[in-house]
Amino acid sequence: MTYTPVIELKNVTFKYKNCDKFALENVNFQVAQGDFVLLVGYSGSGKSTLLKTLNGLIPHFYSGLFGGDVKLFGESIAEKKTAQLAKTIGFVFQNPENQLSALTVEREIAFPLENFAIPRQEIRRRVNEIIALLDLEKIQDKSPFAISGGEQQLTAIGSALALDPPILVFDETTSHLSPQSATKIIKKIAELNREQGKTVILSEHRLDRNLQYVTKIAYIESGQLKAFGPPREVLHNKNYPLELYPRITSLYEQLKKVTDNFAILPEKHRKQLLAVPEPLTIDDFLLFIKGGRESV
Amino acid sequence: MSTRILEYFNYEQDKSLIHRFDPRTKMLFVIVLTCYTILFRDLVPLMLLFAGVTPLVLLAKFFKKWLRAMITVLPLVLLIIILNALLLKNVPSPTTAGLAMGFRFLILAEVFGIFFQTVSPDELSQMFIKFRFPYSLAWAISTAYRFIPTLTKETAIIVAAQKARGLQIDRGNIFKRLKNMIPLLIPIFASAFRRSWQLAEAIESRGWNAMKKRTFLYSLRLKWWDYLTLLLLFGLFALFLLQVIKQYPLPSWMLWQLPEKYELKSLAIAFWSWLKNLFQK
Numbered sequence: 001m002t003y004t005p006v007i008e009l010k011n012v013t014f015k016y017k018n019c020d021k022f023a024l025e026n027v028n029f030q031v032a033q034g035d036f037v038l039l040v041g042y043s044g045s046g047k048s049t050l051l052k053t054l055n056g057l058i059p060h061f062y063s064g065l066f067g068g069d070v071k072l073f074g075e076s077i078a079e080k081k082t083a084q085l086a087k088t089i090g091f092v093f094q095n096p097e098n099q100l101s102a103l104t105v106e107r108e109i110a111f112p113l114e115n116f117a118i119p120r121q122e123i124r125r126r127v128n129e130i131i132a133l134l135d136l137e138k139i140q141d142k143s144p145f146a147i148s149g150g151e152q153q154l155t156a157i158g159s160a161l162a163l164d165p166p167i168l169v170f171d172e173t174t175s176h177l178s179p180q181s182a183t184k185i186i187k188k189i190a191e192l193n194r195e196q197g198k199t200v201i202l203s204e205h206r207l208d209r210n211l212q213y214v215t216k217i218a219y220i221e222s223g224q225l226k227a228f229g230p231p232r233e234v235l236h237n238k239n240y241p242l243e244l245y246p247r248i249t250s251l252y253e254q255l256k257k258v259t260d261n262f263a264i265l266p267e268k269h270r271k272q273l274l275a276v277p278e279p280l281t282i283d284d285f286l287l288f289i290k291g292g293r294e295s296v
Numbered sequence: 297m298s299t300r301i302l303e304y305f306n307y308e309q310d311k312s313l314i315h316r317f318d319p320r321t322k323m324l325f326v327i328v329l330t331c332y333t334i335l336f337r338d339l340v341p342l343m344l345l346f347a348g349v350t351p352l353v354l355l356a357k358f359f360k361k362w363l364r365a366m367i368t369v370l371p372l373v374l375l376i377i378i379l380n381a382l383l384l385k386n387v388p389s390p391t392t393a394g395l396a397m398g399f400r401f402l403i404l405a406e407v408f409g410i411f412f413q414t415v416s417p418d419e420l421s422q423m424f425i426k427f428r429f430p431y432s433l434a435w436a437i438s439t440a441y442r443f444i445p446t447l448t449k450e451t452a453i454i455v456a457a458q459k460a461r462g463l464q465i466d467r468g469n470i471f472k473r474l475k476n477m478i479p480l481l482i483p484i485f486a487s488a489f490r491r492s493w494q495l496a497e498a499i500e501s502r503g504w505n506a507m508k509k510r511t512f513l514y515s516l517r518l519k520w521w522d523y524l525t526l527l528l529l530f531g532l533f534a535l536f537l538l539q540v541i542k543q544y545p546l547p548s549w550m551l552w553q554l555p556e557k558y559e560l561k562s563l564a565i566a567f568w569s570w571l572k573n574l575f576q577k
Contacts, residue, residue: 057501086503098495101442112502159502160501163502
């Protein structure tokens with residue numbers, strides 16, 4: 001048996017109409033079953049464009065110059081319509097308000113199932129399943145415009161999950177949300193990845209919340225894939241910019257967890273570490289590790 | 297004034313008796329009532345019709361709103377009556393005909409008001425689906441309605457932002473004010489377009505029109521009271537058709553008209569001569 005990657009991009013190139021720069025230039029990569037890929041890059045680097053090639057929004061929805069081939073489960077999607085691919089790939093967008101249209105949360109989740117003419121009993125069963133999975137019971141009869149951003153995004157995820165696609169794509173899904181809701185959403189996504197074996201591709205500006213779950217990082221810069229691989233490998237790549245490292249806060253949190261659990265630091269230092277508020281810079285951090293700062 | 301009229305046609309989420317009827321029943325009600333309103337030209341039957349429909353306003357629980365709207369359009373109704381009374385020719389009593397026109401307007405306003413007050417945009421779109429209209433049309437209706445709050449909120453933000461940058465919206469004459477609206481309209485339209493584009497992408501990604509036929513989690517169902525009312529309405533419609541074809545003469549009490557001396561024209565003439573007398577003395 002030969003190995004077929006779930007997603008395979010071959011020399012994917014795209015240039016928007018009326019734009020002289022290429023949005024994507026010869027992008028090649030393969031994603032395996034069950035991978036959690038984090039797509040990192042600055043604004044305008046081509047993250048969204050890359051994701052939109054995965055379900056045919058590009059080139060079917062945007063006019064421009066398209067080259068290369070996208071394969072899902074070994075099959076090229078060039079001839080397929082975006083709507084047809086909804087069973088294979090679930091897409092969740094950035095703005096929670098602009099992707100919902102139904103009267104209630106429940107009906108929003110039912111929408112893709114209705115599109116595929118699934119019988120009513122089956123829709124009901126599937127909708128109930130998803131509502132239970134994402135803990136949406138309290139808001140299932142509410143309007144998608146009367147709930148919080150985090151709940152809206154959960155609704156959108158529920159709707160993308162309705163057809164049970166093996167691949168889930170998240171285009172900066174958490175960027176409109178508060179840090180708390182964002183953390184909650186990322187946890188849910190990680191759960192879907194681990195427990196249901198969904199292959200996940202998620203694009204983000206920052207790594208803090210996701211780093212602990214991801215299996216691969218793809219770093220994209222002005223339309224070119226500069227680095228792709230396991231997190232440790234990519235973060236050590238010389239092409240990878242320092243600004244896109246996880247913030248020190250997150251390092252600190254992780255360190256704190258370690259000191260709590262294993263007590264690897266001497267008693268004195270551990271106490272110091274936990275007594276001092278979050279360090280702002282690395283120097284700051286080193287200073288009180290060394291014990292230079294008694295208390296604040 | 298305009299907002300009050302818009303408000304009058306805005307759906308009210310209430311659980312009144314009328315709300316429980318199927319929108320298709322209410323649609324037929326609107327059609328039949330409109331037919332009858334156009335059929336009658338005389339004051340008495342139209343007044344009876346008006347008296348018959350008004351209790352439904354009470355049943356639909358929007359009497360206050362209705363009263364407010366009626367007061368708002370009162371000048372228009374008066375204008376209809378006065379113009380008809382003064383300008384109509386070739387009728388035995390122009391004032392009676394004018395009053396009949398006024399009542400016609402009121403009945404239509406009532407009937408359409410009841411429909412839009414008690415049929416939610418969702419029911420409206422489901423009704424279109426049941427009538428075999430294309431699903432995209434039904435979807436567009438309900439989505440347009442659903443986006444009103446979002447767009448209103450965004451408009452308020454844009455207005456505030458432009459005001460903060462020194463835009464004076466309510467200064468100067470009407471032309472200047474219209475010109476001042478341009479810095480508002482451009483971002484509002486741009487954002488509406490962006491929203492609709494993103495929504496299009498989102499529904500496309502979830503299988504929009506993937507199959508020729510589609511199913512629905514919920515759809516409309518006629519209840520026994522709907523069947524009963526529909527039967528009644530169809531009966532009324534048959535009567536209407538019969539009257540249109542056979543042209544039976546109405547009983548004489550229905551053809552009652554204002555006496556000559558109460559005609560608006562003669563009243564005006566009398567008033568004029570009274571005024572003249574007053575000043576001649």
